[in-house]
Amino acid sequence: MTDTVVHIAQRPKRGDAARNYDALLLAARSEFESHGTSASLTDVATRAGVAIGTLYRHFPTRETLIEALTRDSLHGLIRHAEELESSSEAEAALREWVAHAVDHASVFRGLAALLSEEFYREGTPNHAACEQMHGAAERLLARAQAARTVRDSVTSDELWSIILSAAWIRETSPAEADRSNVVLRFALDGITVAPTP
Amino acid sequence: MTDTVVHIAQRPKRGDAARNYDALLLAARSEFESHGTSASLTDVATRAGVAIGTLYRHFPTRETLIEALTRDSLHGLIRHAEELESSSEAEAALREWVAHAVDHASVFRGLAALLSEEFYREGTPNHAACEQMHGAAERLLARAQAARTVRDSVTSDELWSIILSAAWIRETSPAEADRSNVVLRFALDGITVAPTP
DNA sequence: ATCTTACCTGAGGGTGCCTCCGGTTATGAT
DNA sequence: ATCATAACCGGAGGCACCCTCAGGTAAGAT
Numbered sequence: 001m002t003d004t005v006v007h008i009a010q011r012p013k014r015g016d017a018a019r020n021y022d023a024l025l026l027a028a029r030s031e032f033e034s035h036g037t038s039a040s041l042t043d044v045a046t047r048a049g050v051a052i053g054t055l056y057r058h059f060p061t062r063e064t065l066i067e068a069l070t071r072d073s074l075h076g077l078i079r080h081a082e083e084l085e086s087s088s089e090a091e092a093a094l095r096e097w098v099a100h101a102v103d104h105a106s107v108f109r110g111l112a113a114l115l116s117e118e119f120y121r122e123g124t125p126n127h128a129a130c131e132q133m134h135g136a137a138e139r140l141l142a143r144a145q146a147a148r149t150v151r152d153s154v155t156s157d158e159l160w161s162i163i164l165s166a167a168w169i170r171e172t173s174p175a176e177a178d179r180s181n182v183v184l185r186f187a188l189d190g191i192t193v194a195p196t197p
Numbered sequence: 198m199t200d201t202v203v204h205i206a207q208r209p210k211r212g213d214a215a216r217n218y219d220a221l222l223l224a225a226r227s228e229f230e231s232h233g234t235s236a237s238l239t240d241v242a243t244r245a246g247v248a249i250g251t252l253y254r255h256f257p258t259r260e261t262l263i264e265a266l267t268r269d270s271l272h273g274l275i276r277h278a279e280e281l282e283s284s285s286e287a288e289a290a291l292r293e294w295v296a297h298a299v300d301h302a303s304v305f306r307g308l309a310a311l312l313s314e315e316f317y318r319e320g321t322p323n324h325a326a327c328e329q330m331h332g333a334a335e336r337l338l339a340r341a342q343a344a345r346t347v348r349d350s351v352t353s354d355e356l357w358s359i360i361l362s363a364a365w366i367r368e369t370s371p372a373e374a375d376r377s378n379v380v381l382r383f384a385l386d387g388i389t390v391a392p393t394p
Numbered sequence: 395a396t397c398t399t400a401c402c403t404g405a406g407g408g409t410g411c412c413t414c415c416g417g418t419t420a421t422g423a424t
Numbered sequence: 425a426t427c428a429t430a431a432c433c434g435g436a437g438g439c440a441c442c443c444t445c446a447g448g449t450a451a452g453a454t
Contacts, residue, residue: 014420017432042410051434056412116369154383161376162383164369165362172313172361179358183384186351186359190383211451214401239441248403253443 021058023048028065036109036171037066066114067125070107074129077104081136090147094140095188098163101133102184105167112167119160134160154191162187218255220245225262233306233368234263263311264322267304271326274301278333287344291337292385295360298330299381302364309364316357331357351388359384 013021027048031039041062045055059065080100084093105112119130138156145152162184170180210218224245228236238259242252256262277297281290302309316327335353342349359381367377 014431016420020433040410041412052411053413053435054433057432060412062411113369120371120374157374158376158379158383161366161370161380165366165380168365169358169362172310173358174317177317177354179355182355183358183362186355186384186387187380188387190385190387211400213451217402237441238443249442250404250444251402254401257443 017058020048020050020054024050024055024058024065025069028069032066032069032108037062037111037114041065061125063114063118063125066108066111067129070104070111070126070129073104073107074132077101078132078136081140085139085143090140090144091149091192094144094150097136097140098159098184098188099181101137101163102166102170102180104133105164106170106180109171112164112171115167116164133163137163149193150191151193159191162191214255217245217247217251221247221252221255221262222266225266229263229266229305234259234308234311238262258322260311260315260322263305263308264326267301267308267323267326270301270304271329274298275329275333278337282336282340287337287341288346288389291341291347294333294337295356295381295385296378298334298360299363299367299377301330302361303367303377306368309361309368312364313361330360334360346390347388348390356388359388 024044028039028044031044031047041055042052044065045052048055055065059068077100081097084097087093105115115126115130115133118124118126119134121127134156137159141150141154141156141159144150145154166180166184166187169183170178173179209215221241225236225241228241228244232240238252239249241262242249245252252262256265274297278294281294284290302312312323312327312330315321315323316331318324331353334356338347338351338353338356341347342351363377363381363384366380367375370376
């Protein structure tokens with residue numbers, strides 16, 4: 001039988017509820033994009049044409065809202081990792097995916113900090129997402145290490161930190177002075193096996 | 198003997214004002230250390246045994262308070278850079294100072310973000326501090342480049358980003374999982390001259 | 395002792411967070 | 425078509441924090 005957690009056939013949402021849910025997501029995306037993850041939830045509700053209580057009904061915490069908002073992008077990221085795992089060149093695959101992960105982790109100002117926070121706290125809405133990202137990074141890293149292009153001493157935790165810090169640089173600096181790509185390249189250069197003379 | 202507080206000219210503060218100023222700094226240090234740069238200013242005032250209006254009289258904004266709080270540490274950092282500029286080994290000097298700078302930029306949670314923010318905005322309380330740090334980094338970097346141990350393409354802006362991102366990693370992760378040193382080393386390894394094959 | 399004025403206080407208006415419960419309405423069953 | 429019911433919605437309300445400002449207080453000069 002089903003002894004694992006089974007999310008049973010949720011009765012479909014009522015029409016108005018579904019509409020409000022979507023309107024909230026749309027409004028939240030817009031607000032978070034311009035004001036970061038600490039945008040006013042009151043404003044989100046207003047923009048969605050909904051009362052604040054309705055927002056909290058659908059998303060009991062700010063974090064659950066952000067989780068819903070980034071879910072699709074996360075799935076794309078995981079799928080991308082799976083594709084790359086059968087790609088030819090291990091190091092190139094790693095670098096490409098890491099760049100993609102940085103994109104994902106920096107769509108809103110404050111997202112990198114949130115992911116970092118929830119990575120260390122089980123049970124938080126984004127913890128599972130972090131774990132998945134972390135797992136994908138780990139596999140790609142191991143593959144590059146097996147191909148002897150990345151130092152063996154590097155851990156996936158360290159790679160995770162590299163990704164998040166690059167994302168943080170991007171959200172923190174003005175677009176015209178974005179140094180995240182360069183700094184990311186330095187860090188990745190730093191973990192590759194140096195052809196010691 | 199030479200105390201750092203040489204601040205000139207200003208008519209000396211009244212006794213009670215000076216006492217309150219000191220009490221506020223003390224209280225603020227404690228609050229910021231435990232709650233980060235977004236600690237409640239109400240709590241700071243309470244802990245200092247002073248009304249909220251008094252806090253705002255001495256420190257019109259949160260940023261000026263933080264600036265006052267980090268001023269001494271900053272001066273130490275600048276002095277350290279000057280000493281190192283005459284040190285023997287250029288790359289070692291750079292690495293040592295960068296590590297010190299990371300320490301400075303991560304004493305409170307949120308400080309790295311503040312420094313990043315104010316680096317790009319002239320006139321903010323910490324802008325001058327950022328400029329000074331940036332300048333020191335630039336000189337040490339140029340020296341390492343002249344010694345051909347660091348890639349010429351690396352700019353001081355990029356080095357600045359490396360420092361701040363390492364500081365961010367430190368403030369963001371729990372102490373027992375602090376990866377900032379390792380990630381910093383990767384980035385510094387990445388900017389050193391690689392014997393290109 | 396008196397005066398000047400820097401200094402201090404704390405109430406108050408503004409914003410945002412989150413909760414709670416009475417009223418509303420979609421939906422499936424009769 | 426009607427009804428029962430559970431899901432849903434609204435928005436007032438309590439709390440916390442931010443920052444300001446008018447009026448009272450007292451330090452230090454004369």
